[in-house]
Amino acid sequence: MTDLLYAVEVMINGLMAGVLYALVALGFVLIFKASGIFNYAQGVLALFAALTLVGLQEGQVPFAHLINAALGTDLHHFGWQLPAVVAIVLTVGVMVLLAIAIERLILKHLVNQAPIILFMATIGLAYFLEGFGDIMWGADIKTLDVGLPQGGSAWLEQATAGWGSDEFYGFFIDRLDIVATLVAAVLVISLTLFSQFSKQGRALRAVADDHQAALSVGISLRFIWVLVWSIAGIVALVAGIMWGAKSGVQFSLSLIALKALPVLMLGGFTSIPGAIVGGLIIGVGEKLFEFTVGPMIGGATENWFAYVLALVFLVFRPQGLFGERIIERV
Amino acid sequence: MNRMVPPPPTPSHVTEDGRAIGPVLMELRNITLRFGGVVAIKDISFDIREGEIRAIIGPNGAGKSSMLNVISGFYRPTEGEVWFEGARRPPMRPYKVARQGIARTFQNIALFSGMSTLDNIMTGRITRMRSSLLSQALWWGPAEREESAHREAVEKIIDFLEIQHIRKTPVGRLPYGLQKRVELGRALAAEPRLLLLDEPMAGMNVEEKEDMSRFILDVNDEFGTTIVLIEHDMGVVMDLSDRVVVMDYGRKIGDGPPEEVRASKDVIDAYLGVAHD
Ligand SMILES: Nc1ncnc2c1ncn2[C@@H]1O[C@H](COP(=O)(O)OP(=O)(O)O)[C@@H](O)[C@H]1O
Ligand SMILES: [Mg+2]
Secondary structure, three states: OHHHHHHHHHHHHHHHHHHHHHHHHHHHHHHHHHHOOOOOOHHHHHHHHHHHHHHHHOOEOOOHHHHHHHHOOOOOEOOOOOOHHHHHHHHHHHHHHHHHHHHHHOHHHHOOOOHHHHHHHHHHHHHHHHHHHHHHHOOOOEOOOOOOOOOEOHHHHHHHOOOOOOOOOOOOOEHHHHHHHHHHHHHHHHHHHHHHHOHHHHHHHHHHHOHHHHHHOOOOHHHHHHHHHHHHHHHHHHHHHHHHHHHOEOHHHHHHHHHHHHHHHHHOOOOHHHHHHHHHHHHHHHHHHHHHOHHHHOOOHHHOHHHHHHHHHHHHOOOOOOOOOOOOOO | OOOOOOOOOOOOEEOOOOOEEOOEEEEEEEEEEEEOOEEEEEEEEEEEEOOOEEEEEOOOOOOHHHHHHHHOOOOOOOEEEEEEOOEEEOOOOHHHHHHOOEEEOOOOOOOOOOOEHHHHHHHOOHHHOOOOHHHHHOOOHHHHHHHHHHHHHHHHHHHHOOOHHHOOOEHHHOOHHHHHHHHHHHHHHOOOOEEEEEOOOOOOOHHHHHHHHHHHHHHHHHHOOEEEEEOOOHHHHHHHOOEEEEEEOOEEEEEEOHHHHHHOHHHHHHHHHOOOO
8 A cells, every 4th residue: 555655656756757858848849840840959958048047147247258268357247146037037038039049040041951951950059059058157067046946845745644554654746846847737838828829829830730831821931930949948948947946057957858859759749738748658657667667677767768668659659649640652 | 701892993994794904903024933944934024903813824834833923922033023013022022922912822732731621711811910919818808809800701701612511620631622712711811902823723523613713703703802813724714814814835925815815826826736734
């Protein structure tokens, strides 16, 4: 009985982790749907967003190292601390500017190129952004604190302690995970409403479906690309905040993209519900696997389980859970 | 559709069947279009008058679709000028052309195949949607009124084209003939000043062709919409159009009322002498 309850706890924690995977996968799906680009830079986008947020909040001088080296000055901080909300709003602004720059400097010049070319462009973008983030904000590990609650939920733990038997100490669930879940839910709901009911959302769906037809009804592809990259940037910011708050802002944050890949294989590259369900399945799957099978084979299964699951899945349903049917044309 | 019909333009020309044809709406001057070595359009000039149905005919590969693409901004002419509403139009992207009130359909149908008939036609109204992002997000009164006005317009088009039964069907699943009809509906939804139709009846059976002909005539009659119609079928063109441009190998070989064009020797040679499907 107690074991079962612990399994439930593991599952709930898996769901919460899954929400974060889903969030990263969502960024991929948005861009892939609208422009057919697999955005390799999505993880770095999250890192860059988190770096920018911390930098703005702490009043760091951007490019301080560069300026100091060039002018012999000793700048590092402006000396103010911004409220978290202000810093988040400003970071959103930076992500929108970044989206505009990406469209102007990269996408615009690659219209009608093969998907592989665009994919390679995003690889370049990833390396550039990684270096740019370092130069702008410094390469040291930063703590991100926007006032999200941390640590286990004492209330939940106490309320559930003693369930089944006295040996059960109650569910341990990180409050940050709870917040992340709520934020992700709000984000997904607003994105869905936006896409279903707004003029821009309609235009976005149109572009995702057929470029020519979209042009013929008066939709500017370039505007839509700026829009989706902005949204992807904002989704990356949210993911960056959650992961950054958990484990600090550092290069490894960009590797969360690796977690999104199996999620995408599972959920399909073009489906928003797929990204969410895929994220949850992977989150729960890897935690449960580690909990049940892990001890028998020496643990550390979380590193590879997601990929194995995705590969097995690919064999049976190559288009993913919710992806569009792949129909071979003959 | 019982929408307000705009007052007929002062007729500067009346066709035999009594339809009023107004002043010049668009003029193409010495258009040439090359793709590398291929000359798709060779120094062609003609005009399109308000309220008329202007057909472009010619054998396969004559350059008809290319001409339509020039008008709609999908192709930029190598040489020549496009004049619209009395002003020279600078090189313009297709979405901007659409916003000027020029709607089109495609020879190879370009629909949003994942969307329903209703949503496809609704997309045609995007250029007419005004409400800001914020008011839409919050579902404020004006945004809601606007949305229902658009829905109403779309429903009228659906009634007009007699496609009520497929309102909610994803268009990817529809047969070819109905897809063509939905595509026309989407173009109509923009309430265009100039409607460009690229072979709207290709691949249809006789009954479908008759329906489509009737819709085209009704659009022209009831709303006074100016139409450029590319069509292969000589018979259809004779019935529908007020004036015809005939193209062959990128050149213009005839221009005038259908009877006149049909009688022209060049046209007969091109049409009967050249194999076409
Ligand atoms: N995008 C393009 N690239 C290269 N050649 C083209 C393109 N579009 C049309 N053409 C060429 O232009 C000529 C006219 O084609 P098109 O306008 O489609 O003729 P039609 O519609 O009268 O059948 C053809 O030789 C065709 O191959
Ligand atoms: Mg053609």
